[in-house]
Amino acid sequence: MSDFKSIFTNRAALRAYAMIGVLAAIWILFHVITPGHTFLTPRNLSNLMTQTAVTGVIAVGMLMVIVSGQIDLSVGSIIGFAGGVAAYAMADMGYSMTAAIIAAVVMSTAIGLFQGALTAYVNIPSFIVTLGGLLAWRGAAKWLLGGNTIPISDETFKGIGNANLPIEYGWGVAGLLVVIVLFAAYRRAKSTDNENNGGVGRELLKAALPVAAIVGFFAIMNAWQGVPVPVVIFLCIAFLGVFITRSTVFGRYLYAIGGNADAARLSGINNRWNVLKVFGVLGALTGVAALIFTARVGSALPDAGTLKELDAIAACVIGGASLVGGRGTVFGACLGALIMASLDNGMSLVGVSDFMQDIIKGSILVIAVGLDMAGRKQS
């Protein structure tokens, strides 16, 4: 019994390492089989990260919803609608870019809260509420855009999806992050409360991997055109998500509600209020994703974001989240999003046909969860 703790914590860590391993294998595989070996080049990796951004931003919010034991199927349609709202505000109503951004995010947050309220306070299962939303918001997007695309002329707005962080800024940010990581390691080493305190040397050694990752990431991105703005936004949101799930009372409540709703309620947690809030958070993040998507394409499309909900859910599940609730990490969901995007990107480079891509992605999702289940059963 005495090593239950180590088994459990190591298993969580093991899972993360296994996923990183899978990702590395996918990358190497694609690099080898791509004509001209173009997968692992700064240009393609920069492209890959940008492709991850939209799904990743949603996956962070979706993860929180799934952890609380709910689901949201409507995010893809909301991307279409919120993107439409932004474009309509600028092109048809002559609003400024800032006003358009605010309008889109406020709209998607309001939609999230509305659906959350139906789930939490009217007791309609979220699967049904958001299945309705999947249809309704897509319809709303088509209605708003009149079935057409609205092109966007504002170059600054397009920058949200296409600009890059200037190279010297990138290095500045990299330096700052390295300092933060090292300082955190130093503080951990000095903390008296840490059970497995290994001293300054060991903590700094443990910080070597993240430092290398940061430097490597910025080096690769700067070797092309600098870190793409969508990636900057995605990473900020990912960190915010990690922070919310790990270090806030709200985050802890989400895990408690998803883990055992009755026990959570009897412990004084307002389950309904927290479910409402988490849908609001996902709504807001969906708005952000809609802006990135619209800016990147350069126009609002009636079918923008179609099937994005499934990508986001798949990312969470590949990242170890349980659809029953109570289990999952933002880090896992982000890795899941990166794996999904890598498959998209790699298969396109190799020239796999569209329909084959879908078949392969679908199969991989099922196999990944199957392997995970088999692994859980064994231990």
Add this chain to the structure above:
Amino acid sequence: MALLEMHDIQKDFPGVRALDGVSLTLDAGEFHALVGENGAGKSTLMKVLSGVYPASEFQGRIAIEGQTVSFSGIRDSENAGIAIIFQELSLVKELSVGENIFLGRAPSRMGVIDWTELYARASKLLHDLGLSIDPRAKVGALGIGQQQLVEIAKALSRNARILVLDEPTAALTDAEVETLFTILHDLKKRGVGMIYISHRLDEVFRMSDRITVLRDGRTVASHIASETSKDGIIAEMVGREVTDIFPESEHDLGEVVLQAENVTVYSIDEPDKRLVDDVSFNVRSGEVLGIAGLMGAGRSELLASIFGAWQGKHSLKLVLDGSPITVRTPWEAIRAGIGFVTEDRKRYGLIIEQTILDNMTLAALKRISGRILTSKQNERRAAAEPMRSLRIKAPSVETVAGTLSGGNQQKVVLGKWLLTKPKVLFLDEPTRGIDVGAKQEIYAEINKLAEAGLAIVLVSSELPEVLGLSDRVIVLHEGKKTGEFTKAEATATRVMAAATGHGV
């Protein structure tokens, strides 16, 4: 020749030897009790017997009527005439009693179920057992006690010769226990061999021919029941002499802390039905108030409504420390200073896949950590005290709650509520399904808390527990308060009379 022989059974789990040379014999018509603390290996032994662990996964010999058998699954053991009724019932709630009894074996013609035949056979079976249960009734609509009896009917419909009952009376009312024992007595006469697992030694001694005690995966002793005593068995179970299960404790009663007036609670499914009918009580600081009553008397509903956790209609007035308060949600109750150690820890108390630490700080998280951000450091510091004072046995606070024994899980739930710093603590069945050693520790803790001035309301189905711990006892019968006794007045017969409605 023995009906069943289990010889020198050894079963290993990674890193643990769960069974270490356990032997057990059962004769036809014998009532054989299997006792031991939780984790002693009783359930593992029964899983070996039932084929849940196939023959390849353990060492040792199992023989039925002298023939060595080797099961590779539950189906094999069922075919050999073994039926096991587990603690958690395995009935399908949405199906009828008859369908459940013949689940998977329904009489049919060319794949079409012969309903007339099915219900006729179910009806006869239930009648033979002396049960007046409608075979067409949905199982979910029956009380838990009747469900248990249906489970037994199901086992017998398979012509079981060996019947294993794992804590069958845990959820039964005394009347239902009587029905059960009548049935078991009848089965005994028909030559069915029974292995009976129970924590309730009164029941064990009532009918057993033999009693086998397991401890730490070994057979400690096997007695002819008439040649041993309760104290002797308890001593063998815990490996030490238990002199006094309920330590004498002097409580200094202070002021009335909580006063609940005219509590009426209505059923959620039938809004006209009163589950609690105009009950009033108060509890003083330093006092243990026991609430006795049979299953379904409304005890849990009474506490839940005061705590703001009852989701149906209810009305009541509360006075805390002399001033009236309203409690609409558990959060308001906690803030006012009421704690509620709920029944059924796995369902209502714990988040089974989270750590001890996460579970323990959950109800007081905002006070321990801060309103917005959590602080692992503060949480660890807060949890250290209950970990120590409740003597929770776990490698660390990061141990996952689901891996703990029942007793330690219960202590984690208790610790969670102590961290909310309550003035009044409700305890609903705080020792159900936990071993004798852990029970004693929880009794000691209850006394300690009362001595420290906490007001405690204790609901328990075990009468000796209520009588042994309480300074005062109130009794509920079908939602109405039918008696109130001081410690001196509260005898088992008086309380039982009030609980069965043959009042005062």
